[in-house]
Amino acid sequence: MNLPKKPLSAxxxxxxxAVTLAACGGSGxxxxxxxxxxxxxxxxxxxxxxxxxxxxxxxxxxxxxxTEALNGNVYEGLFKLTDDGKVDKLLARDYKVSxxxxxxxxxxxxxxxxxxGKALTSKDVKYSLEKVIAPDSQSARKSNLEVIKTIDxxxxxxxxxxxxxxxxxxxxxLSYVWIINDQAKNLKTSEDxxxxxxxxxxxxxxxxxxxRFAGYWGTATTNKQAVFHYYKDATALNNAxxxxxxxxxxxxxxxxxxxxxxxxxxxxxxxxxxxxxxxxAFNDKAKPFTDVKVRQAVSSAIDDKKLLxxxxxxxxxxxxxxVPPTDPWYEDLTKVNAYDTAKAxxxxxxxxxxxxxxxxxDTPNYDPHPTAATFIKSQLAKVxxxxxxxxxxxxxxxxxxxxNHDFTATLQEHVNDRDVVWYGNPDxxxxxxxxxxxxxxxxxxxASTTQAQTELLKKVNRKTAEDAASDWLYLYPxxxxxxxxxxxxxxxxxxxxxxxxxxxxx
Amino acid sequence: xxxxxxxRLAFLVVSLVLASIVLFVxxxxxxxxxxxxxxxxxxxxxxxxxxxxxxxxxxxxxEQFTHWIGQLATGDLGTSFVSSLPVGPEVVQRLSVTVPxxxxxFVLAVLIAVPxxxxxxxxxxxxxxALLSGVSQLGIAVPVFWLGMxxxxxxxxxxxxxxxxxxxQDGWSDPAQAIRSLVLPVVTIALxxxxxxxxxxxxxxxxxxxxxxxxxxxxxxxxxxxxxxRHGLRNASVPVISILGIELASTLLGAVVVESVFALxxxxxxxxxxxxxxxxxxxxxxxxxxxxAVLLIGFAADLVQRAIDPRLRGRLSGGAx
Numbered sequence: 001m002n003l004p005k006k007p008l009s010a011x012x013x014x015x016x017x018a019v020t021l022a023a024c025g026g027s028g029x030x031x032x033x034x035x036x037x038x039x040x041x042x043x044x045x046x047x048x049x050x051x052x053x054x055x056x057x058x059x060x061x062x063x064x065x066x067t068e069a070l071n072g073n074v075y076e077g078l079f080k081l082t083d084d085g086k087v088d089k090l091l092a093r094d095y096k097v098s099x100x101x102x103x104x105x106x107x108x109x110x111x112x113x114x115x116x117g118k119a120l121t122s123k124d125v126k127y128s129l130e131k132v133i134a135p136d137s138q139s140a141r142k143s144n145l146e147v148i149k150t151i152d153x154x155x156x157x158x159x160x161x162x163x164x165x166x167x168x169x170x171x172x173x174l175s176y177v178w179i180i181n182d183q184a185k186n187l188k189t190s191e192d193x194x195x196x197x198x199x200x201x202x203x204x205x206x207x208x209x210x211x212r213f214a215g216y217w218g219t220a221t222t223n224k225q226a227v228f229h230y231y232k233d234a235t236a237l238n239n240a241x242x243x244x245x246x247x248x249x250x251x252x253x254x255x256x257x258x259x260x261x262x263x264x265x266x267x268x269x270x271x272x273x274x275x276x277x278x279x280x281a282f283n284d285k286a287k288p289f290t291d292v293k294v295r296q297a298v299s300s301a302i303d304d305k306k307l308l309x310x311x312x313x314x315x316x317x318x319x320x321x322x323v324p325p326t327d328p329w330y331e332d333l334t335k336v337n338a339y340d341t342a343k344a345x346x347x348x349x350x351x352x353x354x355x356x357x358x359x360x361x362d363t364p365n366y367d368p369h370p371t372a373a374t375f376i377k378s379q380l381a382k383v384x385x386x387x388x389x390x391x392x393x394x395x396x397x398x399x400x401x402x403x404n405h406d407f408t409a410t411l412q413e414h415v416n417d418r419d420v421v422w423y424g425n426p427d428x429x430x431x432x433x434x435x436x437x438x439x440x441x442x443x444x445x446x447a448s449t450t451q452a453q454t455e456l457l458k459k460v461n462r463k464t465a466e467d468a469a470s471d472w473l474y475l476y477p478x479x480x481x482x483x484x485x486x487x488x489x490x491x492x493x494x495x496x497x498x499x500x501x502x503x504x505x506x
Numbered sequence: 507x508x509x510x511x512x513x514r515l516a517f518l519v520v521s522l523v524l525a526s527i528v529l530f531v532x533x534x535x536x537x538x539x540x541x542x543x544x545x546x547x548x549x550x551x552x553x554x555x556x557x558x559x560x561x562x563x564x565x566x567x568x569e570q571f572t573h574w575i576g577q578l579a580t581g582d583l584g585t586s587f588v589s590s591l592p593v594g595p596e597v598v599q600r601l602s603v604t605v606p607x608x609x610x611x612f613v614l615a616v617l618i619a620v621p622x623x624x625x626x627x628x629x630x631x632x633x634x635x636a637l638l639s640g641v642s643q644l645g646i647a648v649p650v651f652w653l654g655m656x657x658x659x660x661x662x663x664x665x666x667x668x669x670x671x672x673x674x675q676d677g678w679s680d681p682a683q684a685i686r687s688l689v690l691p692v693v694t695i696a697l698x699x700x701x702x703x704x705x706x707x708x709x710x711x712x713x714x715x716x717x718x719x720x721x722x723x724x725x726x727x728x729x730x731x732x733x734x735x736r737h738g739l740r741n742a743s744v745p746v747i748s749i750l751g752i753e754l755a756s757t758l759l760g761a762v763v764v765e766s767v768f769a770l771x772x773x774x775x776x777x778x779x780x781x782x783x784x785x786x787x788x789x790x791x792x793x794x795x796x797x798x799a800v801l802l803i804g805f806a807a808d809l810v811q812r813a814i815d816p817r818l819r820g821r822l823s824g825g826a827x
Contacts, residue, residue: 054783189590
């Protein structure tokens, strides 16, 4: 598999998780909120979240909640992602790439211990990588890392990985791989990582608490304990923040509630970068969306700005393609197929649909999809297109749309960074099939420099935008609300990662 | 009496077995695949097959059923597909929230409804009697989540007396904190429950007040209080106990809305999560335990009714269902 596939999100499969934004990774939280001064080194930081892990193993269907709570906090990778999408060394002290780009030699950091007390060796790294690509692995990174041919451990501090072919995203993908003790058992309900926190207790349906790990190799956490409190209801979560039961909310999902925090000096509201896009995905292999003009017409007939305004108030961003601003190959393409009903009517006429047509829109039954569907229906009615809204559960969406491609158009949120590459896969659910784009995506992954990769993916970006491969309705906001007593929390945690170790509580 | 108890016990066991079969079959008839909860959207067919295999949902249904029944017989409710946590201890942990919540709400509701219902019937021609009837009528129309939210706004957000939701992660190890978390949910459920109970108590009391035996008793020289105490109360309580049994049973799982509003890790929210994830062992475990609870409550209501009303003792079961 040379196509750098990215998952939409493990979360679309269950109602509880489907409402979510984040990827099984996202980028890191270096860009923390400023502040500091005097703080309590022994404080307990209470973090409120809507995304409880399904289990504690990210290769066995833990979902995005497990990434939020454990990534960087309890488990660490050879690398980690910074907020601007760059890759930093973490457990890898150094690495070399052979001139042919096929062999990576990693040197591990000294003095790293697992929470169980065992020292980190190259064998643990080999085990952890093999766990991700094992046949029964449910890791979202499995297909990315299947490019690995062999893993050798010449000595305890050295790991040598040989690839089947060049993969420029290899190091980036490694930042999603947790390094786990190769002797660890019951990883779905317990842990053995190298992170600055160790798991204290997970009470399903309620909370997950992390305690400072005394044997951590790096800088110790600025708080003694971090507790993730899980809520099913956004209002209940906001109430918890209002009554100081939690100090910070990882990702605010009810825009209506923001005013009460913004107008109150006891709270801070921050609007960071997100990578979650709301898509009106056409089935490019089903009539009438096989016709580029019809797709362009529909894209031009919908006022994305107004939709964003009605769903998120002043938050979020307009987006003209699949690429969010944090991806290296971002370009502002909002002008391509921008809102223009006259142009939409003209395109429909050219495509032979002067009198319009009707289609069924498979709409997931949770917010914001029903709202968006109703909005799209009223917008398209103005150019003579009739939309029949078919509400479906996440489970049905997965089977009907994603697996069986049995749909004409659908709404879905795509949460990951760097996921424009899906347009290079003609078998993906939306059926966009352009030989040139497929080639560009494949070449980009085999590129020798990031510059070459970026150039190729910019071409993909532009081409898919011009073709209106899908209609990218908007980019979600990433809003963190916190008590003004705390600082140092990640602003662009991009939902899935929420590094708690720098949070200071005054 | 022994014969009755034996028959009632046999009935209970047969009901449980039937319920577990129905439960198992109905769950499998639902569309959807439990493996979906474990796989990411980019999952290959191999990954999906591996997920099915890991949880055993690829095995034939009769085999899965005998496996489950076998576990049940040894008191094991199995292991969650999704979290890999054993279901039994998790149900017990949830019950440590739900049982105190339900029982306290129930007791409080009875304490409100019985006197209020009696007054509403006995003093139905006074303004306060009419007011009580009116308020209870209105109370039935109040959605429980709305009432919960109002109480949160008033007592948690504005007054700051009580937490707006949540339950201590360490459960009852700090009883004071656990109780504080339950006060608002208990009041919420109790108020809504008592609204409908008042109406039942009122109508049962009205029946008694109009009865011949009460009039006869008064004619024989008893005071109103004596007549009510000796004859009225007994007769009025029989139908009310049936309703109480049903209310108690339905609140056990019906508390799910309140649990969501107050972010309580109760049995209802475990069931809701299980259903969303197609986590069969969890759903089966919760429903099995709640079926058992409902049957036991029915049984208890039956026994109480028979103790109160000798006319019921000749029958297999009273009016509990």
